[in-house]
Amino acid sequence: GNSVTQMEGPVTLSEEAFLTINCTYTATGYPSLFWYVQYPGEGLQLLLKATKADDKGSNKGFEATYRKETTSFHLEKGSVQVSDSAVYFCALSPLGGSNYKLTFGKGTLLTVNP
């Protein structure tokens, strides 16, 4: 079956530090990959996505590249801000497009200190 494994948190960084949150997946074929973010007290929001190998998703300074050879979709940001403090979820949607079911990782709590 499909599965997503992301690095255990919590992650604590100082403002302007470099962020990497690792995510690897197991799936049949070529799924679409996503990063969702959940800010305190809010619902999950789509942060970025990639639908095929070598695609790079980017948004709000965050980036992730779909690596088929390593089945990975690591999230990176060059300089984090306090406002980036949230829980980050890696997720996949199976090949097919008509299936909107998402498989999530466990989430990684990021805390950025001023």
Add this chain to the structure above:
Amino acid sequence: GAVVSQHPSRVICKSGTSVKIECRSLDFQATTMFWYRQFPKKSLMLMATSNEGSKATYEQGVEKDKFLINHASLTLSTLTVTSAHPEDSSFYICSAREPGQGIGELFFGEGSRLTVL
């Protein structure tokens, strides 16, 4: 952007009682909504897919008689936890897809934390 709202955000109930959680799409019509359950330090687990005007489709291992899902209108889906027990305590999250959204793109509610005493 589109907003999905859940109510209540927190509920505490006694063992044996039933609890209803509402999920509303506030500015779009959602023909399909999804209900997830999240255990501490674990990923979101899809419980069921709720389709407007028809029966929900439950994931393997989810008791349909325990978790009743009703999608009576294009903007409202409800999850009722029947005869709740302490092991049902969890964080329940709904999501909805707006027509025309891309693959896997969903709008999520804020979640509802259920505590069964």
